[in-house]
Amino acid sequence: MRSAKLSNKAIIVIGDGSSNGVPGAQIAEGVSRLSRTECRARLGIERDAFVIGFIGRVTSDKGSQCLSEALNLLRGKQDQFRFALLVVGDAEDVESASALKDISIPAVSTGWIDDTLPAFTAMDILCHPTRREGFPNVILEAAAARVPAITTRATGANESVVDRVTGLLIDVDDPLALCGAILELASDAEGRLTMGRHAQDRALKDYDPARIWEALVDIYRGLEPVDVSMY
Template sequence: MSDHFKVIGVSSAGKELEEVKQDEAIDVVPIEMSRKITPLQDIKSLRNMYKFLKKERPQIVHTHTPKAGIVGMLAARLAGVPHRLHTVAGLPLMEATGVKRKVLDFVEKLTYLSATGVYPNSKGLYDFILQNNYTSKEKLKVIGQGSSNGINTTFFSPDQVNVDQKQLLKKELNIEDSDLVFVFVGRLVGDKGINELVKAFTEMHQEKNLERNSKLLLVGPLETELDPLYPETLREIENNKNIIITGFQKDVRPYFAISDALVFPSYREGFPNVVMQAGAMGLPSIVSDINGCNEIIIEDENGTIVPVKNVEKLQKAMEKILIDSEYYNRLKKNARSMIQSRYEQSVIWNALLNEYKTLLKEK
């Protein structure tokens, strides 16, 4: 977009924002936005965002994430920004109940009311928004076939990681060539299905006399504040020699390259990049039956879909990958081509650019 517009990136301060400034060669502005429900801090964020937008007078404000959405869209409306666009890439409220759910429902409706266009990044989210009457159909649009950003299949390619790199990483992580490696990439929190994943993996080895050993590779930060894992899950991760935790990794390609299948049993998503990345790296996926996941993965073609929070079905899916080599190889053969044909990044970028240009032309 910076080839066509002056782009300014806004988020809370931190090293990630500075990395965006360097990597994307754009201006950035830090405005603090809490990830929790914090009314007083949110009012301060709204005021700061409004002052910034009144000064800059942009033609387009495009927000991502629920908190940036409510702050950015409300501030943009108050500041008179003509094009106020919000991408919906997952809804935390799906797991909320009671008073918290009512508060989040209200915030979501206010965000969409303040926006001139709302872009759910999957067909499932599009349907969910309509079913819950968050906004009118006229405001909604899915860009391309879904996804917020598509996937660069040249960057995410098995060819980008050589044999020496893979062998070195396997040695470092104590993975044998004979091991089948299940990988999860993302935040290690409850609503990503990590409790169920660890239990399914552990019970698979306890209950079965399996001919082939497997490892579970957990790539991502362990978060202990917003949605911590069960104590028994943390103990199992610490004590099970077949479970490997790496922490956050900026480049996840080497970890996909030494793995055989992605397991992604999340409770909710918009359109998960991880599943597209794994597919582009040639990995079949076991995913939960949720928005986005059940659009990227086609049953028995490039992976398999299991019910949310179902340890038994997740375990059986992992066992089939481990035991049935013919089935596994069929899924693996289709994995990369099915991502290339539907979610190549350049297609999504061009569709979004066309959306911007069309809106500006109309005004």
């Protein structure tokens, strides 16, 4: 990677992005100690369901309408896959919350919770159909828990997933594409598990907070950064 001195107008990306990384090893260890069956039972989700997770603010900006439309397109596939939706997060507008309740598959909404590890343990995939984003740490947290993600090509979100390696990327506000991506991952258990393993490897390697702190310290010290991409 080419090194360069920083100017007052430089735009930089520290490491591979993210504001502060995520405690990937801690998440991975925590999830490994939990039972999926028990986590689902506590959440009121059937043990053999294919669980589609959403974690975040329940609002239009996070793609709640796109998600609800995509889930309604799954009508007719329920006997084959027994889909269920798990929503974790505060509802910031009534319309978004209502849209995710009025869907064709069973849904569980927890509201805000301090410990999301049981939720990650319970879900098969994470859906994050955001319309705008900085850099979604929730996708890195899911990755550390070996949960592949579907997100959009919105700036920021598109960097959080390696398409078809750690998850799938779709266009913004495209419920048909989101529905197709869900069905693809639901239909390919082996591929889904492989994506989860790759996602965890990437989260642990590239998004460890210490890596970001070290690069940030170099910047503050005025050194030529060794782990900073220049644009």
